Structures are given as structure tokens and as C-alpha cells.
Amino acid sequence: MAKGGIKNYVSRRAIKAYCMLRGAKQNPKLAKDYVLLRFHVFLSKLGNKLNFYHEPKLKSIVSAKIELTQACPSKCITCNFWRINSMMNGCEIKENKLKHGEFEDLLRQLKKMNCNAVQLLGGETLAYRRAPELIKLASLLGMKTNIITNGILMTPEIAKEIGESGLTTIGFSIDGPKKINDHIRGHKDAFEKQINAIKLIQKYDKENKIHKSICVTISVPNVEYLDKIMDIANEVGIKEVSYYMMSTYSEDTKEQTDDLFKEKVGSLEFMVPSSLAAKDKFLLDKKRKEILKKAKEYGIVVRGQFFTKEMVDVDKAIRREDKFCITPYKFCTIDCYGHVYPCDLLRYSFGNIRKNSLKEILNSARYSKFSKIYIKKFKDIKICRYCPLYGPI
Numbered sequence: 001m002a003k004g005g006i007k008n009y010v011s012r013r014a015i016k017a018y019c020m021l022r023g024a025k026q027n028p029k030l031a032k033d034y035v036l037l038r039f040h041v042f043l044s045k046l047g048n049k050l051n052f053y054h055e056p057k058l059k060s061i062v063s064a065k066i067e068l069t070q071a072c073p074s075k076c077i078t079c080n081f082w083r084i085n086s087m088m089n090g091c092e093i094k095e096n097k098l099k100h101g102e103f104e105d106l107l108r109q110l111k112k113m114n115c116n117a118v119q120l121l122g123g124e125t126l127a128y129r130r131a132p133e134l135i136k137l138a139s140l141l142g143m144k145t146n147i148i149t150n151g152i153l154m155t156p157e158i159a160k161e162i163g164e165s166g167l168t169t170i171g172f173s174i175d176g177p178k179k180i181n182d183h184i185r186g187h188k189d190a191f192e193k194q195i196n197a198i199k200l201i202q203k204y205d206k207e208n209k210i211h212k213s214i215c216v217t218i219s220v221p222n223v224e225y226l227d228k229i230m231d232i233a234n235e236v237g238i239k240e241v242s243y244y245m246m247s248t249y250s251e252d253t254k255e256q257t258d259d260l261f262k263e264k265v266g267s268l269e270f271m272v273p274s275s276l277a278a279k280d281k282f283l284l285d286k287k288r289k290e291i292l293k294k295a296k297e298y299g300i301v302v303r304g305q306f307f308t309k310e311m312v313d314v315d316k317a318i319r320r321e322d323k324f325c326i327t328p329y330k331f332c333t334i335d336c337y338g339h340v341y342p343c344d345l346l347r348y349s350f351g352n353i354r355k356n357s358l359k360e361i362l363n364s365a366r367y368s369k370f371s372k373i374y375i376k377k378f379k380d381i382k383i384c385r386y387c388p389l390y391g392p393i
């Protein structure tokens with residue numbers, strides 16, 4: 001590892017350790033369960049090598065994502081939400097959407113499982129009109145809350161409700177200057193509407209308590225303009241910009257995941273053409289330097305895998321290789337039909353919150369079945385290599 005690489009690695013570990021210690025103080029039960037869980041996952045991995053099976057049990061959840069809706073007014077070229085009308089794994093939709101009271105009950109169940117943070121997402125988060133009420137409830141229950149929005153549906157009323165909801169963080173998706181952004185987002189006014197949304201939230205977040213950032217998904221059409229987003233952030237007074245590599249995988253990758261689990265599991269969410277993935281390392285490096293220069297000039301913090309992870313193999317979009325991902329043991333995604341999954345890309349339904357409690361679902365035979373396959377085969381689950389959390393950079 002180069003000298004700068006070691007320095008970055010050490011500072012990242014130090015920040016992580018600090019955050020963990022701070023989190024442990026705020027939520028000691030969660031911290032204790034999490035440390036125990038890591039130990040059990042370690043035993044499971046060891047058991048796998050030595051041919052005995054040990055199952056990690058989930059007592060607490062560190063964080064969760066609730067997909068409030070799969071609807072979206074945008075037509076992004078990098079995303080399939082707006083295109084797909086089936087469960088995200090390709091199964092037919094048989095259930096009705098969760099009612100508001102069921103979302104509220106879910107939040108209470110998450111709290112009982114010591115959950116520290118919830119992400120309320122879509123599709124487009126604000127396409128679920130009562131999202132601010134859920135943010136408010138989650139905040140009252142003591143959980144941190146995060147939303148990401150394309151801003152298209154933002155109104156002064158919604159901004160006011162969000163401003164008063166106790167929301168912890170909001171990400172505004174912007175993929176470039178107007179022309180590029182609107183092309184990627186498939187909506188002719190996406191850029192203006194997002195800028196308007198930022199201004200409205202700034203206006204109604206009177207005490208400036210909500211952490212605001214711009215989220216950028218890097219793809220071929222915007223790679224040349226990545227540094228321009230720093231100018232936009234500076235103009236609208238946003239002090240953090242996160243750059244993420246676009247996730248992309250083929251139908252074969254989804255099918256390989258389905259074959260491993262012997263059912264429809266691979267998500268269709270980011271099964272978008274790999275030709276959209278920015279692969280020019282030279283250009284990416286150049287842009288990274290330009291962004292960092294502007295970050296210094298404007299006093300803006302930059303985040304996201306584009307800065308925090310090493311470039312591994314952009315062509316094959318491989319990051320994780322054979323590294324074990326603990327996400328299914330500390331996190332869960334719940335969709336708008338009530339199904340509980342280990343994460344976004346592995347849509348293996350453990351059960352439905354309409355039939356069982358979250359705790360029962362996460363301690364069920366279905367969960368064990370998943371866990372057995374996952375522990376045994378994690379190196380072979382190809383779709384995980386394309387996860388936005390473990391993207392190519």
C-alpha cells in the first residue's frame with residue numbers, strides 16, 4: 001500500500017472506531033448485540049471451513065431501509081424502479097401495498113429490535129405523500145432518519161412538514177448540470193425542481209438541523225461534468241457532495257444468483273446496461289483531482305466510494321471479490337408490500353410483516369435457510385460484487 005493509501009486507511013479506521021464508540025454509548029444494547037453478532041458470524045465462517053454449521057442469531061438490527069413505494073416520476077437511465085411492475089426480484093406482485101398504520105407499526109417493531117437508523121426510500125421517497133409523518137414518528141422513537149430524493153414532488157407544504165419532522169439527513173440526487181442531469185433523469189425539469197427542493201428545505205429547516213448533501217451517481221454521460229456539481233453545490237450552499245459509482249449487472253448475474261438460492265432472489269433494480277458504467281481510469285482520476293481542488297476552494301466535504309475505496313477493477317466492476325459482507329446480519333430492507341429482505345440486491349424474502357412480526361421473521365426457518373446458503377456460498381454470489389455499497393471504486 002502506498003504511503004497516502006496507508007494514511008487514508010488509518011484515518012478511515014480511526015473515524016469508524018470513533019463512530020462505533022459514540023454509537024455504543026448512545027445505544028449500549030445494540031452495541032453489545034452487534035459485537036456478539038460479529039463473533040457468531042466469525043464462528044459461522046470458521047465452521048464453514050471446518051465443516052460444521054453455526055448459525056448467527058439476530059437480536060438487534062443496526063439499521064434498516066423501508067421502501068415506501070416503488071413509484072417514481074423520473075425515468076432515470078441508470079435505474080429500473082420506474083420500468084418495473086413486479087416484485088424487485090421478478091416475482092409477480094400478489095400483495096397490496098402496506099397501509100400507513102402498517103408502516104407505523106413496522107417502525108415500532110424496528111425500535112423494539114434496537115434499530116439505530118432508518119432509511120425511508122423509494123422509488124421516489126416523496127411519491128409516498130405521508131413520508132414526513134413516518135420520519136416524525138421514527139424520530140420520536142429515537143431513530144436517526146435518512147431520505148434521498150429527486151426533488152420533483154417537493155412542495156412548500158412537504159418541505160415544511162420535513163423541516164418539522166426531526167429528519168437527520170437528506171440526500172438530493174443531482175447527476176450533472178441541467179442538460180446532463182435531465183438527460184440521465186429522463187425528466188425535462190428535474191434539475192430546476194431539485195434546486196427548488198433544496199431551497200425549500202433550507203427555508204423550512206429553520207434551525208439548520210438537517211444534514212444536507214448532494215448525491216451523484218457516476219456514469220458515462222456525466223463523468224466529464226463531475227466537478228461541475230461542486231460549483232452547483234457551492235451556488236446553492238450545500239456543504240457535502242457524495243459521489244457513488246453506478247451499479248450495473250447483467251441478466252446472467254441475476255440468474256446466477258437465482259440459481260444459487262434456487263428461487264428468484266437477484267434484484268432487477270440496477271440491472272442496467274454496463275455500457276453506462278464509466279470505465280476510463282485516466283478520466284476518473286483527473287476528475288477526482290478536480291473535485292478535490294474545488295472541495296478545498298469551496299470548503300465542501302466530499303464523500304462516497306469514489307473517494308473512500310481503492311480502485312480495484314473498473315472494467316469488471318468488481319470490488320468485493322471474496323470479502324464477506326455482514327450486511328444481512330445487521331440490516332434489512334422491507335418493501336412496500338411488507339416483504340423483509342437481507343439487503344437491496346438479495347431479494348430473498350424472509351417473510352411478510354403482515355403475517356409475522358419482524359422478530360419472528362428474522363428468527364424463522366426461512367432466515368436460517370438463507371443464512372446457510374449465504375455463509376456457504378458468499379464468495380460465489382456474483383450480484384454482491386455490483387452492490388452500490390461495494391461498488392467498483
Ligand SMILES: C[S@@+](CC[C@H](N)C(=O)[O-])C[C@H]1O[C@@H](n2cnc3c(N)ncnc32)[C@H](O)[C@@H]1O
Pocket residue numbers: 072076078079121122123124125148149150172173215216217244245246247248270272388
Ligand atoms: C434509487 S434512488 C431512490 C431515491 C430517489 N428516487 C432519488 O433518485 O434520489 C437512490 C439513489 O440511487 C442512485 N442510483 C440510481 N441508479 C443507480 C445505479 N445504477 N447504481 C447506484 N446508484 C444508483 C440515485 O441517483 C439516487 O441517488
Ligand code: SF4
Pocket residue numbers: 072073074075076079080081082122123124150185
Ligand atoms: S434513481 Fe430515483 S429518480 Fe431515478 S428512476 Fe430511480 S428511483 Fe426514480
